Amino acid sequence: MYYETKEKREEQYDPLFLPLTKLGAKTRDRKFLHIVGEVLSLSWLKYKTSEDINSAVALLLPSFACRCIDNNDFLSLQEILVTMDINAGDYDGNTVMHRACEKGRTDMVKYLLSIGATCQLTNRFGCTPLHLAIKNKAVQTKDGQLLDAWYLAGANMNQGDYNGQTALHAAVEKRDKNMVSKLLKYGTRPENKNMWGRTAEDEARQKNLHDILVLFHQPSLL
Known part of the structure; x- marks a missing residue:
């Protein structure tokens, strides 16, 4: 009879989503951004052009920013927003304002409004x-x-x-x-x-x- 090894039985994480699996509640300081950096230095980016890498970063950052809101991590959110379009959406078209409103993060909503976030964009739903x-x-x-x-x-x-x-x-x-x-x-x-x-x-x-x-x-x- 064939027995699978423990390693084979364990579900393998997609490296792209490692930041989402490593984060705990209320991550602080630069730990979140450090994990993001690990993802963005993976081998699949090794032979990409700067333009390709920048495009990948632009697509990933809205999801990371939304995750900051899930974790009530205001510090990491502020740092990520410096490098992205505040009204950019994730794969479902959800912006950081969508997520802040959904989670009822009143302080974050006020901050996002103060730096130019809009309440008028629609997600894919x-x-x-x-x-x-x-x-x-x-x-x-x-x-x-x-x-x-x-x-x-x-x-x-x-x-x-x-x-x-x-x-x-x-x-x-x-x-x-x-x-x-x-x-x-x-x-x-x-x-x-x-x-x-x-x-x-x-x-x-x-x-x-x-x-x-x-x-x-x-x-x-x-």
């Missing part, structure tokens, strides 16, 4: 940073005041994500009657369907959320 802020920060954390602020700022409350899920779908999923009421008051369209063809009301009916279902039929809210 059609989502802007404002949409991610509404759905992932305001709705998911049941922050009514933040939702009020986004509404007053003119954010689109009807925008869906890559699955067609809107903020209203998310509010129903959280079983948050108050948030559903606010979204309907602010003009969110309850007829919007997700990729499975279900509206937020359909989701509430499926979950037997009678107190929320009532809200969909109150004329004062629609």
Whole structure:
């Protein structure tokens, strides 16, 4: 019988993603950039031209910057942003502003705005940073005041994500009657369907959320 060696059984990491596997929470100082440097000095770049290397760096840095936001690593983020276009997107079109809004990093959002980041770019799923802020920060954390602020700022409350899920779908999923009421008051369209063809009301009916279902039929809210 053939037995695989331990080395063969172990999953091999793609060297390109080593920085993402080595990082711990809240990496500080220059450790993050040192790991990035290890990746960029791999043999596959040995015979590349300076132009090729610069192009590779430009494509990789947005992903590394987003990872800094995941780790709440403000120091490394600032150093990486010095060498990249602040509005450049990763492979999904997510910019650092998308990720900061998605993670609810308020201080980072303020900093990014102060150095020229925009809230208007869409990722490949059609989502802007404002949409991610509404759905992932305001709705998911049941922050009514933040939702009020986004509404007053003119954010689109009807925008869906890559699955067609809107903020209203998310509010129903959280079983948050108050948030559903606010979204309907602010003009969110309850007829919007997700990729499975279900509206937020359909989701509430499926979950037997009678107190929320009532809200969909109150004329004062629609």
